[in-house]
């Protein structure tokens with residue numbers, strides 16, 4: 001903890017954590033997630049100067065200390081985290097939490113998976129995550145558009161409530177391409193994003209720009225088709241129904257039940273506060289008549 005109290009030393013701590021040797025000695029799975037030389041040079045980058053992805057890391061540094069309290073008290077948010085994490089098969093040995101923030105999604109994953117590598121570019125958020133003392137979690141500071149990992153190492157990948165802070169001009173696609181690159185064949189990529197739902201349109205919420213939420217600089221709210229373009233062929237569900245919270249006892253659990261039963265229809269009809277898409281990295285089928293390659 002002493003180490004974390006000095007921002008300069010904190011930065012070094014995380015940079016060190018990104019060095020292959022350091023990973024090797026600290027965790028047994030390190031061999032599998034050895035940093036690739038292609039992206040390793042990024043570990044010394046100034047994250048603010050690599051060009052905007054939409055939202056700036058400093059914004060999330062400032063948000064970090066108050067982030068958890070607001071979300072933990074919100075049944076819709078808790079339901080979304082539960083549902084997006086639930087897509088990762090129980091017992092997955094090595095999982096990536098891409099855009100882990102302060103670790104709300106990481107905490108849910110830690111009960112489900114052997115080891116979680118939690119990545120975010122906000123050092124302030126990673127400090128909060130580290131303070132939670134999750135034993136099977138390794139925190140890495142990196143940009144999701146250039147992940148410092150080798151190909152096909154993670155059995156599963158969660159990217160919860162993060163992609164809406166990337167611009168649609170290539171950043172979203174680059175991040176998804178990176179998630180696909182580092183996820184194994186037959187692995188699952190589970191993504192949740194903010195939905196540009198019918199009720200948000202009616203209430204005058206912007207599709208793209210300043211979200212209207214204090215402190216957050218940029219949001220891109222997804223339609224069903226936006227998300228399908230990013231993750232072709234993925235089933236999409238609309239989850240989180242704020243209007244139903246006015247019904248007594250309609251908490252996170254009933255939100256989960258409803259999203260499970262009706263989420264697909266909700267997404268198609270423009271309902272649900274968030275959208276969840278699940279991409280299975282299926283092994284490409286051998287073409288009929290073609291020789292089997294070994």
Ligand SMILES: C[S@@+](CC[C@H](N)C(=O)[O-])C[C@H]1O[C@@H](n2cnc3c(N)ncnc32)[C@H](O)[C@@H]1O
Nearest residue numbers: 053060099100101104120121122143144160162
């Ligand atoms: C709304 S928070 C979500 C955090 C967590 N997954 C959750 O659901 O509570 C979005 C997170 O995305 C991170 N983020 C945004 N752009 C990023 C980028 N280019 N690379 C890495 N992390 C990024 C932010 O730092 C922030 O922690």
